[in-house]
Amino acid sequence: MRQIHQLQTAWWVYPTAEHTRFQHILGVMHLASRLVNQLYPSLKTACPDAPSRGYVESLLRMAGLLHDVGHGPFGHFFDSHYLQGYGLTHESLGAHIIRTQLGEMLTKLRRNPFSQLEEEEQLDPEQIAWMIQRPQAGDAANRPKWLVFLRSLLCGIYTIDNMDFVLRDAYMTGYSQQSYDLERLIRYSFFTEKGLTIHERGMAALIRFMNVRAELFQTVYFHREVIAIDKTLEDLFAASKPWLLPGNPVEHLDAYRGFTEFSLLVDAPRWQHSSDPHQAEIGRQWNDLLSRKIPWRFICERSLRFDEGESQETTIFRSESFAAAAIRDVLPAELKEIPLKIALNRTVFRPNTRGPSDHQNFLYDSAQKKIKELTTDKIFRSLPVSRLVCRIYAQDLSLAPQLAAALDRLVGNHAVDDLTNM
Structure with a gap:
């Protein structure tokens, strides 16, 4: 620890x-x-x-x-x-x-x-x-x-x-x-x-x-720069898995207990001296990370609020891959294949009342001497169940206007009109 x-x-x-x-x-x-x-x-x-x-x-x-x-x-x-x-x-x-x-x-x-x-x-x-x-x-x-x-x-x-x-x-x-x-x-x-x-x-x-x-x-x-680092780490972790642990941590607990940030951030950059070209390249990327050479740049963000009875799972923001596909779908043809990453960062204010983690906290009404649901409090009820921040990261800041416009099309009031006066 x-x-x-x-x-x-x-x-x-x-x-x-x-x-x-x-x-x-x-x-x-x-x-x-x-x-x-x-x-x-x-x-x-x-x-x-x-x-x-x-x-x-x-x-x-x-x-x-x-x-x-x-x-x-x-x-x-x-x-x-x-x-x-x-x-x-x-x-x-x-x-x-x-x-x-x-x-x-x-x-x-x-x-x-x-x-x-x-x-x-x-x-x-x-x-x-x-x-x-x-x-x-x-x-x-x-x-x-x-x-x-x-x-x-x-x-x-x-x-x-x-x-x-x-x-x-x-x-x-x-x-x-x-x-x-x-x-x-x-x-x-x-x-x-x-x-x-x-x-x-x-x-x-x-x-x-x-x-x-x-x-x-x-x-x-x-924080937008924290997420940029996380997005860089996503690719590094995916590529580094063969050298992180021998396998399932449950089956290798001794190795897992010794696997910390200190050990990882010392060992991984040393891979750049490996005789394996692939491992050496991953080691160079770890070294770049430690030098704060972050390839992903923050472009724009939009926030969404989810209240009681609303579900993120029913929107295009149900997953980062789904949102990325939706963004690419509304980009101009010449930009559809550009490198970009979507970050969906969700803050939960209070449990969804349909979930198993709910019904653990209650409110005491002293006037009526009754135990009530917390949602009976008007201010508590006014809080969202969750808030989602959707961010776009790219490697070319000059594309910010087009990417921001694409995100606005997905979260704003840009409904597709009918083709005829049916």
Whole structure:
């Protein structure tokens, strides 16, 4: 974790953002104790069968500490451009590491700095492995209610994970020294019989947090130059796969654990001295990347908003390849074969209510003394489900007017007219 940057490739653009996933996971573990201190009494009331505070706190702390243990170089980028080819994510791989390599050690944990397990209790690594993964339909059916509630602190709207990285990334990039009110968000949170609930007095803090998180995606994680680097890395990773790992990371865990950004960015440029001409060329391209010789130039962008009941999957922006084909289709004939790349960067504000990750957060109405859906709050309901930024990258900036016009045809009101007055 010390050798994998928290900000994927954004540290190339934000020079002070040199923090790694190691600092982040320590912060997440710390927030686990902060949240348990606030929430355990209400958890025990809502779920009388919940184990001791020592067990709950140790479980959540270990889930926080290990939630990123499956990450490879460049974090989520590696998920999409390597792990996905083996049907894996960093979460599923992390769960496998917890079960097979860390389980025995976890069962021996008896205390944390603030509490301890009861004599007859023993941490269950399977519970930690389950908690760190994104909810899937039906996967909570045989889990105790208290454990399902705790998982909302790792995959709900505001979690020990994103509450840490929003504060940390905003500070380290210079975006903001105090981007949202963490204390208020914690203070007005509690468990009810429905799950993690926020008092109406805390809604302003929650809305602020959600907006700041979205702003970070737009200004930092999806910065136009960050995406240009990602687009360069796409081609490099595809060409470099034969030399990255021996095969499926699940079958080569020792090699995977030693595969970090540090090792990759030292080893890959050395390939330019290989006797294999193809590997040598890839090595030269890695060296160019380290020298910030980025072939892709930002041309233009347009934003789209998706509200409740609207789906990106039903539009031409369902995938980057589909959008690229649509762009080429409306370009003049002499430009249809130019090198270009499309980036579709999606920011999720709140879960789609039809998905399995929904129904983890609720609102307390103090006047009616009722637990309600968060969508009953008018301001919360006014937030989009997601926002998509479509960007075009090319290698020739002089083509910007034609490419921007083509993108406008796809996102604007340029309907095709009928041929006759039928």
